[in-house]
Amino acid sequence: MGVVAGVDSSTQSCTVELRDASDGRLLGSGRSPHASTTPPVSEQDPREWWQAFGHALGRAVDQAGLAARDIDAVSVAAQCHSPVLLDDHDRVLRRAKLWNDTTSSPQAARLVHELGPAGWADAVGSVPTAAFTVTKLAWIAENEPRTLDAVAHVLLPHDYLTYRLTGRAVTDRSEASGTGYYAAHTGSYLPKHLERWVRDDIDWARTLPTVLGPSDAAGHATTSDARALGLRPDVVVGAGAGDQHAGALGIGLAPRQVLYSLGTSGVVMTTSSVPVHDASAWVDGVADAAGGWLPLMCSLNCAKVTDTVARLLGVDHAELARLALAAPRRPDRMVLAAFLDGERTPDRPGARGVLAGLRSDATREELALAGFEGVVLGLVRGHQAIQAAGATADGPVTVTGGGARSAAYRQVLADVLGRPVETRDVAEATARGAAVQAAAVLAGADVREVRDAWSPAVTGVVEPRDHVGEDIWRRYRALADRPQPDEGSTDEG
Incomplete structure (x- = not known):
């Protein structure tokens, strides 16, 4: 029996799953937390990701009764976009600015103004926001120029962990396509973007990792760091992937199907055989981890919105779901624009949450429902934008992530879509997807073959119960699109 390890290094934690390489059977899993962050300044030390990986791996092998x-x-999937800067002695030069750090919003606005939304969409498939790597590098160039004086490698989160395992500076096309300086549709870096908007005196081609295909091996676990984990030097290491991209592998996402991933961020995605270029800035036309494309919309505010409502009501998540499902669906109910910590899509980093329709007879149930609906309405707008951008996203809908465990999220999503919503037998889609890639690389197989062979079973279907009418949509869109007086401020102080 071969054993593969799938790694998910997310914003909150590192999860490692050990699976049988032949059939995908789960053998054991482990998790270790990361330091919590809150925008606008959201940073983590990449060295702590490595420590968390080691702890999670140890727990996984213990649970599996293995060593x-x-x-x-091994394959590593991780949160996207964050630049990991190393010097020529492999030392981390600064904490990594995470995808949800919004301090580079002014740089993002300038980049979009200078090239134009259509210019960016044509060049890299997406219009950059503060989430994109190129904007964070521009921020560092303006605010910490000496940091870049010493840079030898510009890696992304899963690249860094793969580098610690193999000693090779490599990435994959899914992760590279979210940087703002890689054109996945041509398979080439755009160093002139870095020269124009970051620094023109750095040999960027030398600093960037080699882009691998989804079924390519990054190398073997030959470093002293890998030996310290107890790994054999002949362990093969996959190219890795972005977290959402690996999650699509783990779910077994097929053409036309739509995946709603409800975690810290909320993501809506579908697969596509052709690239998508969306000048509206709603859809990121990124590559997937299987050789195709994964047009997606990503929101900053998802499960943490309902976490906040639960805290304000003084209830746990189960009680919050019960309250929401018991709420009357009157057409003039409360509506929430859930931009609690600014927003990535739409690009409103200075916005805050706004609740409208509050009445003197408002109930706890209605406030709970507003929390769930505020998240879901925003994500369904993203689904609509994906279809408007030309992607076929009209097939079965699957929901995953921590939020998918909530009956209220599943029901509200079905009600807003007016369509059934499926759940699948996947507890950790991203770690599972990374294991799919590891199994493919170990067998010398196409990752799509393993993805399809391991496709998880449908475990439940939620049918629409209460139609969310145009009146709610009209009120939500008016609230979500309305400028706020202090919007635009992303000062760190």
Whole structure:
């Protein structure tokens, strides 16, 4: 029996799943937390990601009754966009600015103004926001120029962990396509973007990792760091992927199907055989982890919105769901624009949450429902934008992530869509997807073959119960699109 390890290094934690390489059977899992962050300044030390990986791996092998030396292949998926800057001695030069750090919003606005939304969409498939790597590098160039004086490698989160395992500076096309300086549709870096908007005196081609295909091996676990984990030097390491991209592998996302991922961020995605270029800035036309494309919309505010409502009401998540499902669906009910910490899509980094329709007879149930609906209405707008951008996204809808465990999220999503919503037998889609890639690399197979062979079963279907009418949509759009007086401020102080 071969054993593969799938790694999910997310914003909140590192999760490692050990699976049987032949059939995908789960053998054991482990998790270790990361330091919590809150925008606008959201940063983590990449060295702590490595420590969390080690702890999570140890817990996984213990649960499986195995040892690290029993592992045959590893692949790492991780949160996207954050630049990891190393010097020529492999030292981390600064904390990584995460995808939800909004301090580079002024740089993002300038980049979009200078090239234009259509210019960016044509060049890289997406219109950059503060989430994109190029804007964060521009911020560092303006605010910490000496940091870039010493840079030897510009990596992304999963690249960094792969580098610690193999000693090779490599990435994959899914992760590279979210940087703002890689054109996945041509398979080439755009160093002139870095020269124009970051620094023109750096040999960027030398600093950037090699882009691998989804079924390519990054190398073997030959470093001293890998030996310290107990891994054999012949362990093969996959190219890795972005977290949402690996999640699509783990779910077994097929053409026309739509995946709603409800976690810290909320993501709506579908697969596409052709690239998508959306000048509206709603859809990121990124590559997927299987050789195709993964047009997606990403929101900053998802499960943490309902976390906040639960805290304000003094209830746990189960009670919050019960309250929301018991709320009357009157057409003049409360509506929430859930931009609690600014927003990425739409690009409104200085916005805040706004609740409208509050009445003297308002109930706890209605406030709970407003929290769930505020998140879901925003994500369904993203689904609509994906279709408007030309992607076929009219097939079965699957919901995953921590929020998918809530009956209220599942029901509200079905009600807003007016369509059934499926759940699948996947507890950790991203770690599972990374294991799919590791198994493919170990076998010398196409990752799509393993993805399809391991496709998880449907575990439940939620049918629409209460139609969310145009009146709610009209009120939501008016609230969500209305400028706020202090919007635009992203000062760190």
